[in-house]
Every structure is written in C-alpha cells, then in structure tokens.
Amino acid sequence: MASHYDFALFLRRTDKGTILLLYVDDMIIIGDDLNGIQELKEFLSQEFEMNDLGHLNYFLGLEITHCTNGLYIIQAKYASELLSQAGLTNSKTVDTPIELNANLTPSRGKPLSNPSLYRCLVSQYLSTPRLTHYAAVLHSLQYLKGTLLHGLFYSAQSPLILHAFSNVDWAGDPTNRKSTTGYCFLLGSFLISWQSKKQTHLVRFSTEAEYCAFTDTTSELLWLRWLLKDLGVSTSSATSPLLLLFIVTTRVMIESASEGTADEDETLLLLPRPLELEGSLTASVSVSIGSPSSSSPGRRICILVMVCLLMAKSRGMRLIS
Template identity: 70%
Template sequence: MIITGNDLSGIQELKDFLSQQFEMKDLGHLSYFLGLEITHSTYGLYITQAKYASDLLSQAGLTDMSQYLSAPRSTHYAAVLRILRYLKGTIFHGLFYSTQSPLVLRAFSDADWAGDPTDRRSTKGYCFLLGSSLISWRSKKQTFVARSSTEAEYRALADTTSELLWLRWLLKDLGVSTFSATPLYCDKQSAIHIAHNDVFHERTKHIEIDCHFIRYHLVHGALKLFFVSSKDQLADIFTKSLPTRRTRDLIDNLKLVSHPP
C-alpha cells in the first residue's frame, strides 16, 4: 500500500490504525514500485525505469518483434536493434515532477496518416500535462485504415477525449478543481471544424459516433479545442519518427531529463 499526502499527522494516524488491523511494515519513502525508480528532493520527484531498461537490454536476444514475429526479416531486426540502441543511450532518462507545477490540466492530440507502409494504418498519440508535469501519454496504431488525414486526427481526438474525461474525474476525486474546460490542442483545423459543426454530411458519416461524442462534451464544457501549430504539437513524438533535433526539443518540453535537478 502506498500512502501519500501533505497531512503528516493524519498519515501517521492512518498507519497506526492499519498496523493494528493488519500485519504491515513501514518502508519509508517510496523508492521502487512496479519497475519505477523514484528519487525524492525538495524540488519534486524524479521517476525513471533504468533497471527495467537494463534488464531489457540484457535480454535483447529474446526481444519480441510484435506483429512481425511470425515472419521476421532483416529490416525488422534492424529496427529492433535501433530501438535497443536508443534505450542504451537514454537509460537514465526519467520524468521530473516539480513541486511548483500548477494543478492545471491540458491535453495534446495528434495522428499521422497511413504511416505504416505495411497496412497503411495510422498511429494516434496523446499526452496530458498537469501544469508542466507529464502524467498520461499513449501511442497506438488505429484499428481501421483512415481514408483521410482528418479522419485519422478526429479518431485520435475521440480517444484523447475519453482519457480527458477520466483524468478530470480522477482529479475531482482528489480534490482538484475541474470547473473550467480542459484545453485540448490539435494541429488539424479541419478536425476542429468538424467538432464545432453540428451538420453531418457525406464526408463525416463514417465517424458519426466520434463526432457526437466529442461535440457533446465540447458543448457541456468538459473540453475546449484549440489549434496548435505542428512545431508546438507535443504529441507529435508519439505518432512518428522525427529528426534528432525535433525529438530533443519535444523531450525537453515534456520534462524528460537524464538526472534529477
């Protein structure tokens, strides 16, 4: 069990009560949990997976090639080696959560279009920041082949909206105010236009459920859509391969550091 909070006396009372009811041991400050290594400082928390990455590198010969496992080729093996080399070079990279970060939620949603040359499915990605702290992110191939870049982006927006609603509920349950709409940033003007347009036509009927879903929560104030230029789209890193400098810029903006401040 992990107990957190600012009320130290209340935490101690809870631990005393639990120790009377169950056999338990106080392990002190959290330092390792589910593969995550946590370092505490007066400035915040630094979370890394260095041990997990090291174990993965040591077992590189057993690495799963996912969708190409049944018939791997030399190009797939080269891709696996590239990933492992990246892990080796970033083994001590971790996320920093500042104690000064404001409790304001914002979201970024993105998708490439037909980026997989094998099946032409698109990759969707999103990330959520609480102030300057990255708290949720995802990168996944879409289930269906999108017939346009707008469709790919809109389906990504729908998935991002689902996560947004859950995070707003979680924050509210933790006592964080969620009265104002959560800003959701997208770099596709046409997708934003569809979300604000209550007239369906031939081009959007195949994503009609997603349209209704996003528009409902847009109208009821859970989210507010904003256009963001591609260069400022933080979710870009979760949808495609990027040049080195662009990757480094996004990593810096997501507060991914190689050592705690």
Template identity: 65%
Template sequence: MQPPPGLSVESNKVCHLRRALYGLKQAPRAWFAKFSSTIFRLGYTASPYDSALFLRRTDKGTILLLLYVNDMIITGDDLSGIQELKDFLNDLYITQAKYASDLLSQAGLIDSKTVDTPVELNAHLTPLGGKPLSNPSLYRRLVGSLVYLTVTRPDISYAVHQVSQYLSAPRSTHYAVVLCILRYLKSTIFHGLFYSAQSPLVLRAFSNADWAGDPTDRRSTTGYCFLIGSSLISWRSKKQTFVARSSTEAEYRALADTISELLWLRWLLKDLGVSTFSATPLYCDN
C-alpha cells in the same frame, strides 16, 4: 490436465485449483483480488474511475496507491500514513529485480554501444523484412519488458508500438530495432520526467495522427499526450482500428480517442480533489 504422478483422478470429476499458480490465466485476477482485500483492511477504498487506484483520507491528509501489475506508486501528504503503509507491505511481500539484467545479458547488450534515438527516422517495418528468428522467445520477452517500461518512458512509446506488432512472427529486422531501443535506453538511463511543485493545476491535451503510416495495412497511428501545467501525466501511441480515407478522418479519429481519455482524466482529477470546472483546451496540428 494430467494429474501429478501417484495421484489418480476419477472420470467425470473436475479438479478445483486451490491456489493461483504463476503463469496461469487466473493468476492476475487472483493477485489483484488478494491485494485489494488486503489493502481494504487498512481503510483504503478503490477509485470509481480507476480500479487500480486506492485512496485513504485521514485527518492528516490523503494517501494514494496506484497498482501496476505487482508494482505500485505511493504518494500523498500524510507522511506517517505512507510509512505505515510501506511497513505493512514490506511485512507481506518480497520483490526481486533480476529479470531485466538477465534479458540484457541474453541479448548481448551489457557492453553495447549507445545510440541517440530509439528508432531510425521514418523507419517503416514490414512483416516480411529480414529473416525469421529461429528462437523468438527472447524477442517477445524483450518487447514485453519494453511495453512495461513505456509507463515511465514516453520517448520510446512509438518505437515499442512498432515492434510489438510482430510478436507472433518476429524477424531479424524487427529484432534489430529492439536492440536499437535498448541501446538508446542505455545512453539515456538518467532521463526522466520533471514534475514541478509550482506548476499550475491546469489540464491541457495534444493530439496528432500519422495518416496511413503503416506500409502494410495503410492504417494510421494515433498519438496524444496530456499535461498539467508543464508536467506530462499521460501519453499514448496506438494504431487506429480502421483505415482512414483522408488525413482529416485520421485526425478526427485521433481527436475522438483523445477526448475519451480526457473525460476519464477529468473525472479522475476530480476524485483526487483537483478542480476541473474550467474547459480543457485540446490542440491538434490540422
């Protein structure tokens, strides 16, 4: 690393970085360590099953804080404690939300038409379809933002999973699918998940697999979701690591991944005070 102008560094010396600059590999770790030590001062503890979940139990109830990068979800039944936490965080951190609008403007989607689906039915992308993009940086930033959005939009998970496979060498056909996803989001901006207060606290799991769905490497895609009562709480779409020799093998691999996530959810619910003594039904279509 070259020293700044006017600063000389002796040979065989190592520069110790005093601050974690944004964009460096150490920055996320330093940010999480800083946030954790700060929130611990308020009496919060980290969940043993999810290091990004912080809990605080008081005489008035429980407060939960879930951290995702530099965003967070705060909930609980101690309303005064939640307000105290919000006031504390507002005094420490300032956020800004201009990045998404800048990306849409660069992609030319401010006045675009809407579509009904995030991707065409039975669409299969390949690494060599279309022409290489002259400047792939916009594609990578758009896909990165879409990956972030799948946390609250399960309906685009599969489509985003498809386009995220071509970040290293994106082409025009991949970019067209990204634009289609963005147009779909524009037409469904008010779509969301509904969580009923009367929904029973009964966990259910659903698993499926797309056997040899990728035309390039013939690997299958695992998909699963979990519901508490009628409320969707977790979902995933991910390509399997190995090539399945049959649809049965692909389904079993999907079931194994689903059970792994299921065990973690049961432990997490137990930590949140939700009883998980009864067996959890797991459904598949094979």
C-alpha cells in the same frame, strides 16, 4: 473509499485526506495527515502481512529521487535489466531510437531462427519476426543504454492545470495503411500521459482519422479529469478550450460540407454521418465512459503514480511505500 474511476485508487475522506494506490501487492500511501497515515498502516498490517519501506523511492520500475524543488522519475534499473537480457550491457550506444528512414514490414528480411528473445522484448510482428525486426529492437536498446539516466522532472511549484495535445499519422502504416493516433497530456508543464497507437479500423479519409484520434484523446481526457476531481484538483477551466475547439471545428466543417465549400474528402466523410437539423446542423461524438479501453492496468497505474506524485509534491504531502 474506492475511486469510481480506477480500481487502483482508494481515498480516505478526512479534513486533510489520505490517498492509497494499490497494484497487486504494492502500494503507495500519500497524504499530509501523519496520524491518519500511521493509523492506516497499523490497520492494514493487522489485516495483511506487509512491509513498511518508508519514504517512496521505487515503485513498479519507477525510480523516484526527491529534491528540494521537486522530484525525478527514471527507469534505469528496468532498462538495465532489458539490456542484460539482450546481452547488450557492454554494447556501444547510438544517438537515435531507430535508424533514419527505417521501413519495417511483416515480410521483409529473413525469418529469425530463434525468436524467443525477440518475443520477450517486444509485442509487434510476433508471428514471424524477421532479422530486420530484431536489428531494430537492438538499435532501440542501444539508444536506451545511452539514455539510462534520462527521466522526467516534476516541480513542486507546478500549477495543477491539465493540457492535452493530439495528432494523427493518416494511413502511415505501409502494410495495411492504418493510421496512428498520438497524444500527450501535461499537468502544468510536466508530462503525465502519452501514447502512440495504431487505430483499429482502416479509414478512407484524413478527417475520419482525425476524429478517431480526437475520440481516443477525449476518452483519456475525461478519465484524467475525473481522477483529478477525485484527488481534489479542480479542472473546470483547464480543458474547456480543447473541447470548445473541437465543437467549433466540427460545426465549421459540417456547415462547409452542407454549403459545398469543404474539401472533397471532408464532404464525403461528413455527409453520410447522422445529422440533426434544429435550425442549424449539429453533430455529436460518442466517448466511452470509464478508464480508456486502450490502456492496460500497468499503464494506468503508472499514470496514476505520476499524477499523484506531482500533486503531492506541489502540496507538500508525504509519500510512503
């Protein structure tokens, strides 16, 4: 049965259950029902030409190393390919991913004479890349060279409790003054989803930027909760403090605005918004339903892989690719 919340996730409902993750022509089968897994593989091999690669060690650029108390995920092969493509295989390493106080703008610096390699490596400033942009990319790659074997560890003893954190850099872009949303999600103590993304619209006040960041975070939060529910993980009490904090904060700010005690920028932001008067002021936030619109299929499947790996390891399930 296909999941209602992501097109790459398929579930087989039995006493023990089997999970299948499919991305184009790569798949992972997860479960503790060995007979059910074997039956599924036999059925799929009759319908499609496929290879059984055995115990999961590699999937979509993620290298998985298993140990007795958990597993490690690294991307050394993928990072090495980027270094080779940029001709930095034998380069020196640096200690930071970007130079201190770097200030990149679309027009600062001389244009690149041949921007083909630059456009293969990054997705920013593509129209007229500059030498300063390329130098920043090379610096980041040199940092990657020194951290090839750095990765994420997922413990088999992790409690499957979802935690969310969100922040915003208000008007931080020096060119167009757009804000940047940042958030991360942890399942137990282990990172499963993170993003730093420029907001689509220009906002006048820091409070509005915070609301935009909170909306994006809540969208991702709902998606993750629904996925975990599909996988049989209860999250009923895991994230309610986050939502409660949002409701309380919103209520306090609206009441402060109505009483004239809020800061000027908060009052200017909140008063034009549609409010409902039913004994007290209330407000609602619209959140899109389904997979986060800002997430690419590749990003979503990587998040799914990390969630399923952590869940499978904590429950002693087998992982087959």
